[in-house]
Amino acid sequence: MRSWRIWLAAILLILTTSAIAQDLYMVRSGMAFPEAMVALQKAIREQGYTLSRVQRVDLGLKSFGFKTDRYRVVFFGKPAEIEQLGNKYRDLVPYLPLKIAIFAEGDETLLLASSFHHLRPFFKQPALGKQFDTWEKDIQRILEQVRLAD
Amino acid sequence: MNRRIRFFCAALLWAVASTASAQGVRPDGEALYQQNCAACHGSDGAGGVGVPLNLPDFLAVASDRYLRNTLRHGRPGRVMPAFPSLTDEQADAIIRTIRGWSDAPAPVYDSVRLKGDARRGKQLFTEHCAACHGDHGQGGAGTGVTFSRPREAPIMAPALNNPGFQQSVSDAMLKATLLRGRRGTPMSPITALGLTESDADDLVAWLRKLPPDERLARTSQSPIIRMESPYGFEETLDNLKKAVTARNFHIIREQTLDSGYVKAGKENKRQYIVYFCSFSFLNEALSVDPRVGLFLPCRVTLQETDKGIELVTINPESLSHLFNNSELDKYCARMHRLYSEILEEATL
Numbered sequence: 013m014r015s016w017r018i019w020l021a022a023i024l025l026i027l028t029t030s031a032i033a034q035d036l037y038m039v040r041s042g043m044a045f046p047e048a049m050v051a052l053q054k055a056i057r058e059q060g061y062t063l064s065r066v067q068r069v070d071l072g073l074k075s076f077g078f079k080t081d082r083y084r085v086v087f088f089g090k091p092a093e094i095e096q097l098g099n100k101y102r103d104l105v106p107y108l109p110l111k112i113a114i115f116a117e118g119d120e121t122l123l124l125a126s127s128f129h130h131l132r133p134f135f136k137q138p139a140l141g142k143q144f145d146t147w148e149k150d151i152q153r154i155l156e157q158v159r160l161a162d
Numbered sequence: 163m164n165r166r167i168r169f170f171c172a173a174l175l176w177a178v179a180s181t182a183s184a185q186g187v188r189p190d191g192e193a194l195y196q197q198n199c200a201a202c203h204g205s206d207g208a209g210g211v212g213v214p215l216n217l218p219d220f221l222a223v224a225s226d227r228y229l230r231n232t233l234r235h236g237r238p239g240r241v242m243p244a245f246p247s248l249t250d251e252q253a254d255a256i257i258r259t260i261r262g263w264s265d266a267p268a269p270v271y272d273s274v275r276l277k278g279d280a281r282r283g284k285q286l287f288t289e290h291c292a293a294c295h296g297d298h299g300q301g302g303a304g305t306g307v308t309f310s311r312p313r314e315a316p317i318m319a320p321a322l323n324n325p326g327f328q329q330s331v332s333d334a335m336l337k338a339t340l341l342r343g344r345r346g347t348p349m350s351p352i353t354a355l356g357l358t359e360s361d362a363d364d365l366v367a368w369l370r371k372l373p374p375d376e377r378l379a380r381t382s383q384s385p386i387i388r389m390e391s392p393y394g395f396e397e398t399l400d401n402l403k404k405a406v407t408a409r410n411f412h413i414i415r416e417q418t419l420d421s422g423y424v425k426a427g428k429e430n431k432r433q434y435i436v437y438f439c440s441f442s443f444l445n446e447a448l449s450v451d452p453r454v455g456l457f458l459p460c461r462v463t464l465q466e467t468d469k470g471i472e473l474v475t476i477n478p479e480s481l482s483h484l485f486n487n488s489e490l491d492k493y494c495a496r497m498h499r500l501y502s503e504i505l506e507e508a509t510l
Contacts, residue, residue, distance in 0.1 A: 035243075035484040036453070038201040040210075064422025067437075069444070069455055072414065076441035080448070083455055091423035098419050098433060103386050105419060105433065105463050106476045113456040117210055122201060124453050130484060134385055159196075 034127050037152055039159040041121045045082045045114070048121035048158060052086060052114055055157040059150045061088040064109055083115040093143070101140060107131065110147060112154070123158055125151045191255030198245060199256065207263055211241060211453070213317060217346050221264035223338040225271050229257045231330035239375060239488035240301065240321050241451070271334035275370070276363045283368030290355055291365070294348060299323035299372040303450065303489055317347045323372035336366045375488060383480040387501050391471040391509040395432065398471050398508060399464055402436055405507035406462075409500060411438040414459060432466040447493045451485055454493070462504065473505045 041048040056063050067085040074080060089109035098105055113124045128144035135141075196205065203209060207216030214220070233253045236244035248256070261268060288297070295301060301321030321327065340362045343351035352362060391398040406413060415437040418429035439459040447454050462475045478501065482494035 035486075036456075038453070040196075040201045040205060042205060062423055067459060069458065072439060072459075073441055073445055073448075076445075078441060078445040080445075083448075083452070085455060085458070087422075089423060091420070094420050094423045095430075098430075102465060102467055102472075103388070103474065105465065106386055106461070106474055108419060109423075111456065113453070115452060115455070120205065122210070124456050126456060126481075126484060130480065131385055 035129055036124060036126055037155055038122065038124045039155045040117075041123065041158050041161070043121060043158075043161065044119055045116040045121050048123070048161075049084065049086075049114060051158045051161040052112065052123065052154070055154040055161075056086065056088045056112075058157070059154055061090055061110070061150070063088045070115075081116040083113070085111050085113050087111050097140075097143065101135065101137075104131075104135065104140070110151065112151070123155055125155060127151075189249075189252045189255040191257075191259035194248075194252055194256050195259045198248070202241070207260060209317065211451075213320065214346070215260055216263040217344060218264055218266065219342055219344040219346070221261065222266040223269060223335055223342055225332070225335055226254075226257050226261075226268050227271075228330050228332070228335055229260065230254070232326065235326040235329050236486070237321065237324050237326040239486060240324055240326070241485065241487050242326070243486055244326070269335070269338065271332045271338075273332055274334070276333040276337060276366045278360075278363030278365070278367030280364070280367040280371050282361075283364035283366070284371075286357065286361055286365050287368050290352065290357070294319035295322050298375075299369065300375055319348075321375070322369055323374055325374055328370070328372075328374075333366050333370070336369055337362045340365055383477055385477055385480045386474055387477050387498070387505060388472055388474040389505040389509045390469065391473060393471065393509070395434075395464065395466055395471055398473065399434065399436075401508035402462060402464060402473060402504070405504040406436065406438045408507070409440075409504065411440050411460065413438045419463065419465075434464045435461050436464070437461045443493075443496075447490070450489045450493060451487045453485055454490060457481055460497070460501070462501070473508060475501050475505070477501075 041051070043051060053063055064087045067087070069083040069085060070080045073083075087109045088111070094109055098108055111125070115122055127148050132141065132144060135144075199212075199215075201210070202212035203215050204212075208214050230250075230253050232242070233245045233248060233256065236242045245253070287295075287299075291299075296319070299322035301324070302319035337359075340352045341359065343349050343354065352365070391401075393401065403413060413436060415435075417435055417437075418431055419433040419435060420429050424430075437459045438461070444455075444458060447458075457476060457478065460475075462473055464471065464473055478494040478497040479491075482491050
């Protein structure tokens with residue numbers, strides 16, 4: 013009885029998805045950097061995440077005399093996930109919290125995040141696999157929301 | 163049971179119908195381009211991380227077959243990924259969008275191999291092409307046109323020895339490119355250099371013999387570097403900071419892992435992150451590939467576990483392949499060595 017449900021789920025999955033594993037998610041926003049940054053922070057919050065800090069990469073570079081356009085890294089996570097996963101999976105800690113790099117390219121803005129595809133062979137716990145699935149979907153939703161924002 | 167079978171059949175029919183319906187609709191090439199290509203090649207094909215696609219001379223010589231094969235194979239080690247999930251219809255829709263930027267008709271080439279003199283072609287290549295494309299056709303360093311970082315040339319010279327390029331391009335298209343040149347880039351028609359059509363055949367014969375890039379071999383590595391410390395938490399932290407600054411890194415921030423997620427004063431101080439940076443190294447790495455900032459600034463986490471105190475960080479060598487940019491490999495190897503040295507010194 014259970015097996016036909018699994019088969020049905022598998023057939024539906026094959027027929028209705030075309031997604032394949034991607035290492036990086038990268039999108040271009042037609043908005044200038046300040047507007048794209050606002051849209052990114054809004055999208056992160058709307059997906060239920062807490063934004064913990066913004067690393068201003070460009071300011072550090074400029075302070076040392078290097079020429080650069082605006083470049084930031086936005087860190088975000090869910091408090092309960094950070095606490096639970098940080099305690100349970102110590103090897104995952106270097107990849108926490110989640111982050112998205114955002115940088116200007118002329119009048120437009122590029123946003124970049126990593127998938128968890130490369131971590132899956134090393135973190136085979138089913139619960140963590142589901143967590144990676146959730147993060148990947150959420151990150152893609154966040155990026156898509158910024159890409160389509162006016 | 164009958165109800166279950168009916169439900170199963172209905173669900174299956176719905177799935178098949180929706181797939182068929184989706185296939186019946188002509189894919190939206192503009193939307194697909196914006197979704198899959200614009201991040202690197204620009205909204206209008208003017209280039210970015212990726213090479214410009216809207217140059218009239220490029221569109222005049224690039225066949226649909228070349229573009230389709232490029233989508234299929236990508237450029238291993240040169241940023242451009244393969245897109246195996248795109249259907250033929252979706253790939254064709256993207257190509258139609260790219261074609262829309264030019265009035266030139268899509269050229270069609272045969273797949274006949276040109277019979278030139280490769281030895282002579284090598285001499286001509288060394289004399290006229292290697293300055294931009296590299297001695298072995300490995301292409302220019304860095305990514306695409308100006309992209310947040312200053313660039314010395316408006317376009318990165320493509321890697322002609324790249325297996326993705328070699329699989330995608332025909333001899334006839336190579337020859338057409340040599341004869342036409344590419345306005346908007348440093349590449350002039352070879353006839354402007356005093357070369358002839360026969361020289362083009364010789365050059366193409368050599369281009370087909372270019373040795374492939376050996377840096378493309380990848381190994382699977384642990385995504386982290388971890389070392390246990392025989393010292394207490396505070397002493398290890400002190401050692402870590404000394405090891406970091408001894409290598410000319412600036413400590414830019416220290417915080418707990420949960421900082422910003424719990425109320426001030428409630429943080430777990432036994433999971434402590436030290437962020438640090440060498441801005442000259444950062445500038446160098448970003449010049450090679452601005453996407454690498456995703457894994458910056460450098461950080462090491464000091465944490466207390468059931469087994470004791472440990473230091474843990476990302477393994478840059480395991481992340482290098484994510485960027486599909488073999489130029490980055492040496493920076494990731496260098497960073498791996500520095501991380502290992504820092505962790506070793508702090509725990510010795």
